[in-house]
Amino acid sequence: MKITRTEVAHVAHLARLTFREEEMEKFTSQLNDILLYMDKLNSVDTTGVEPMTHATVLYNAFREDVVKPSLANEQSLANAPDPRGEFFRVPKVIE
Amino acid sequence: MEFEPVIGLEVHAQLRTDSKIFCSCSTQFGAGPNTHTCPVCLGMPGVLPVLNRKVVEYTIKMALATHCRINRENSFARKNYFYPDLPKGYQISQYAYPLAEEGGIEVEVEGGKRRIGITRIHMEEDAGKLIHDEHFPSSYVDLNRTGVPLIEIVSEPDIRSAEEAADYLRRIHEILVYLEICDGNMEEGSFRCDANVSLRPRGQEEFGTRAELKNMNSFRNVQRALEYEIKRQQYVLEAGGEVVQETRLWDDAQGVTIPMRSKEEAHDYRYFPDPDLVTIAVSDAWIEEIRGTMPELPLEKRERFLRDYQIPPYDAGVLTTSRALADYYEEVVRLCGQPKVASNWVMGDILRFLKEDKRDIRDCPISAAALAEMIRLIEDGAISGKMAKEVSEEMYRTGKPPQTVIAEKGLVQITDEGALAAVIEQIMAANPTQLAQYRGGKDKLFGFFVGQVMKATQGKANPQLINDLLKKMLA
Amino acid sequence: MELYSLTIHELQEKLRAGEVTAADILDSVYQRIDQVEDKVHAYITLMKEAAQAQAAAADTAIRNGDIKALTGIPIALKDICCTQGFTTTCGSRILHNFVPPYDATVVEKLRASGAVFTGKANMDEFAMGSSTETSSFGVTRNPWDLTRIPGGSSGGSAAAVAADECIAALGSDTGGSIRQPAALCGIVGMKPTYGRVSRFGLVAFASSLDQIGPFTKDVEDCAILMNVIAGYDPRESTSVNIEVPDYRSFLSRGIEGLRIGIPREYFIEGIDPEILASVRQAIAVLEKAGAKCVDISLPHTEYCLAVYYIVAPAEASSNLARYDGVKYGFRSQEGRDLLDMYKQSRSAGFGDEVKRRIIIGTYVLSSGYYDAYYKKASQVRALIRRDFDEAFKKCDIIATPTSPTAAFRIGEKTDDPMQMYLSDIFTISANMAGIPGISIPCGFTGDGLPIGLQFLGGHFQEGTLIQAAAAYEKTAGMSALIARQKQAKMNFA
Known part of the structure; x- marks a missing residue:
């Protein structure tokens, strides 16, 4: 097994997802297949190879420090599922 | 057993740019909730960050001022976690490749100076603000602060006392404000500090288990919180207990540190290079250009004041606490030619007046020229020192030049x-x-x-x- | 000939000549939509009213002699391109009601050149899929055979063009999402070089791979659309600021002397023999027309898929974290506290494939696995790019099949993710390397399903791809063949 149900559950929590029991079963097995396929990569010698994290090598894309108009409060909240006054509302954060 | 505290500080300083780090919204404090927000800082789908050049320049300034090595190529990563004040579900920060590393500053301690190492300085975006409802199980999100540029300055665990920590913070604060890259306002959160503190038996090499302290919003609180925490850990250890690795909040009212209530979830931030942002290449020419715009820093200024004005170290320290104050003093000296007398007046009456009114030197009703003129009048014997006290008070109150005040009050000294x-x-x-x-x-x-x-x-x-x-x- | 069946350049001639109006064209296209859309289901949202206003504005402009590159041309947008004031769902329940207060840069560019937007095309949810079956808004069917998938993830855009429900369309390509559906629907689809077309306003799937590109009925139309959408955008840090050539100027340059690399790793067992034969036949046509074929090797080809299914989900897991039910989109009412609200909203808002990829992506970035998966994959990615750099020293373009199979049946691969992923085996490498690719029709299977031929080029060599594709299309008489096939095979009964 590349990945156990416990690990899938942990990763799901990190990603803020939940699964029903039977979904969990299916997912774990599918993920195992996929991760097994990834093992291919272990046969490639990558000693000294710089990881490629961008499609192109670019430097210094900047903008100047100039203020431009923001959205109005109503526009910022226009898509909010639970706006309250001038705010986005969420269930209480328990600290 | 004698214990030695080991302290490291993390300072978050908001940079004084006009616009946010990755979008063109204003950074101004105090606007109506969710009005300094746009698709980029709201984390809407499909929009992209573009880095504010000034953020890089300000960070380079801080790196130069704290003698850090500037990494000629540095880049941003994503720090992934869910929180309602973090609209993208990740914070753009620097991780593996920060802008600056391996610097340090000197702090004053009993018996001389000590160097406190700086591990790294990196750029990142600030998060928004949550307001908790007192009556309902709800929180309200204001994203104005989201994307305000921050630098994080991480010290080495070189600090050995609460007092030293406070002095380190004052020095860092002073440099940021001198460079005019941070307004240093602790109440508004432009300058924030977290501390890591642990104890070890004196002479022992390895560190003890540390606690992370948060929620200290003044220099005094940092010192008090550290003093408390050092004592707390000492009692725990002396009683044969173990310090728990945890985050603790400073409770100002009670004067104690308390563990954060939430169950300490093991964080896994899954940092990886941000594919939406490109490498920042810092050339020597760019660094030199920025160095050319740097003001004289507090330490250099202090040493010059000692040398050029022959004033006591204490005076030099006070007079250089802010650039504006130092400039004021130097102007007075230039016009009246009496460094020590000028120092007495500035440090005495002027600072007292300002403190009473909570005013900045830049808003002082007595101009440097007026103060210098008054000092000359004393020197010439036109007024006595005692009269001058009265004159300066009136000058401060009315903003009038000394001659006018003297004439109006009939204060002319009889020298006939x-x-x-x-x-x-x-x-x-x-x-x-x-x-x-x-x-x-x-x-x-x-x-x-x-x-x-x-x-x-x-x-x-x-x-x-x-x-x-x-x-x-x-x- | 119905107006809806014409190309951009044919319609432009008619508009210029005053033979038709933009309103006529839009009417014709909407008439077609009314006929076939309930069978094909290419669209998530139709924008008829706004389109009518755009067509009217286009007619006014034409009367004033102001004709731009796309004036009066009905174009469909993949529902991953943000449209100000119009719902942009990305094929997901989690964005079912999201109305962006901004246009994507490409949408702005199309607007500015006079285009008329027919609607927002269906797609796999968050562009994750190769069949358009993962959409939260229903399956799109292949107009050539309604029991089959149109390819994906831009299946709605491809099907809309193939079924004449628009004149051209935009899609996005992260691992083949333009080229594969173009091949499966018998049309032209191009993925430009990474950085050539702005990603601003393109809902992100995998940021280092995503690229927007055109779906068109022929190569000339592809050049026309590329002329409009390509170019530097200061709102995107990874946009590349180099000059954009006039792509139309490549259309009639011919193929004489062009060196075509044939990578041995792309002509292997497992490919449908009909496809192999058709692609080989196409290469022979090119050779006959004066191209020189060179055998080349892209040794890391077999690792592309593994690299892709690490890198793309890793980036996606982060890109999709913003869908949390706070600022916009779907929020579950089940959540008791914040954590619960997050979990319920995301679990109900995302479909299975998206969840699968978020889990993979989260896993490969998580503590203890980063080096073994994400870092390793990024290193192999560098080697894949190096393969192409080497190859393009020996050839000008590379020719391969676009997809290992023709359109498969709806539901055929939905339960086996690995099988589905293999559909992209020939297209993924271009996204890995950041190079451009184009898929053009090169024939039909015995069942009458279209087959695609893919050309890959060096960075910013879209012009050369258009040159080769136009030459092939002309030499092989492809437009006429497709028209005949369409007449004979495409029915919506």
Whole structure:
């Protein structure tokens, strides 16, 4: 097994997802297949190879420090599922 | 057993740019909730960040001021976690490749100076603000602060006392403000500090288990929180207990640190290079250009003041706490030519006035030129030091120049020998007994005559002149 | 000939000549939509009213002699391109009601050149899929055979063009999402070089791979659309600021002397023999027309898929974290506290494939696995790019099949993610390396399903791809063949 149900559950929590029991079963097995396929990569010698994290090598894309108009409060909240006054509302954060 | 504290500090400083780090929204504090927000800082789908050049320049300034190595290529990563004040579900920060590393600054400790190492300085975006409802199980999200540029300055665990920590913070704060890259306002959260603290038996090499302290919003609180925490850990260890690795909040009202309530979830931030942002390449030419715009830093200024003005180290320290104050002082000295007298006036009356009114030196109603003029008037004997106190108060209150105040109050010192001699003659005539006694050898009565002259002239006579004339005429 | 069946350049001639109006064209296209859309289901949202206003504005402009590159041309947008004031769902329930207050840069560019937007095309949810079956808004069917998938993830855009429900369309390509559906629907689809077309306003799937590109009925139309959408955008840090050539100027340059690399790793067992034969036949046609074929090797080809299914989900897991039910989109009412609200909203808002990829992506970035998966994959990615750099020293373009199979049946691969992923085996490498690719029709299977031929080029060599594709299209008489096939095979009964 590349990945156990416990690990899938942990990763799901990190990603803020939940699964029903039977979904969990299916997912774990599918993920195992996929991760097994990834093992291919272990046969490639990558000693000294710089990881490629961008499609192109670019430097210094900047903008100047100039203020431009923001959205109005109503526009910022226009898509909010639970706006309250001038705010986005969420269930209480328990600290 | 004797324990030694080991402290490292993480400072988050908001940079004083006009616009946010990755979008063009204003960074201004105090706007209506969710009005400095746009698709980029709201984390809407499909929009992209573009880095504010000034953020890089300001960070390079701080790196130069703290003697850090500037990484010629540095880049951003994503720090992934869910929180309602983090609209993208990740914070753009620097991780593996920060802009600056391996610097340090000097702090004052009993018996001299110590160097506190700086591990790294990196750029990142600030998060928004949550307001908790007191009556309902709801929180409200304001994303104005989201994307305001921050630098995080991480110290080495080189600090050995709460006092040293406070001094380190003051020095860092002072440099940021001197560079004019941070307004340093702790109440508004432009300058924030977290501390890591642990104890180890003196002489031991490895560190003990540390606690992370948060929620300290003033230098004093940092010092108090650390003092408390050091004591707390000491008691725990002395009682044979173990310090728990945890985050603790400073409770200002109670004067104690308390563990955060939430169950300590093992964080896994899954940092990886941000594919939406490109590498920042810092050339030597760019660094030199920025170095050319750097002001003299507090430490350099302090040393120059000692050297050039021959004032005590304490004075030099006070006068260089802010760039504006130092500039004010230097202007006064330039115009009146008396560094020590100028220092006394600035550190004394001027700072007292300002403190009472909670005013900044930049808003001081007495201009450097006016103060210098007043000092010259004292020097010339036009007014006495005592009069000057009254004059300066009036100058501060009204903003009028010294000559005007003196004229309006009729404070001109009597320096006319003839006029004063006439007054003395009158007094001698009116007090024949005392005169005879004095002349008979009762020297103590000299003071009586000085007093009489002062009284008659309402204190406006030049004391030196009174002395000279009395000695001559009483003889 | 119905107006809806024409190309951009044919319609432009008619508009210029005053033979038709933009309103006529839009009417014709909407008439077609009314006929076939309930069978094909290419669209998530139709924008008929706004389109009518755009067509009217286009007619006014034409009367004033102001004709731009796309004036009056009905174009469909993949529902991953943000449209100000119009719902942009990305094929997901979690964005079912999201109305962006901004246009994607490409949408702005199309607007500015006079285009008329027919609607927002269906797609796999968050562009994750190769069949358009993962959409939260229903399956799109292949117009050539309604029991089959149109390819994906831009299946709605491809099907809309193939079924004449628009004249051209935009899609996005992260691992083949333009080229594969173009091949499966018998049309032209191009993925430009990474950085050539702005990603601003393109809902992100995998940021280092995503690229927007055109779907068109022929190569000339592809050049026309590329002329409009390509170019530097200061709103995107990874946009590349180099000059954009006039792509139309490549159309008639011919193929004489062009060196075509044939990578041995792309002509292997497992490919449908009909496809192999058709692609080989196409290469022979090119050779006959004066191209020189060179055998080349792209040794890391077999690792592309593994690299892709690490890198793309890793980036996606982060890109999709913003869908949390706070600022916009779907929020579950089940959540008792914040954590619960997050979990319920995301679990109900995302479909299975998206969840699968978020889990993979989260896993490969998580503590203890980063080096073994994400870092390793990024290193192999560098080697894949190096393969192409080497190859393009020996050839000008590379020719391969676009997809190992023709359109498969709806539901055929939905239960086997690995099988589905293999559909992209020939297209993924271009996204890995950041190079451009184009898929053009090169024939039909015995069942009458279209087959695609893919050309890959060096960075910013879109012009050369258009040159080769136009030459092939002309030499092989492809437009006429497709028209005949369409007449004979495409029915919506």
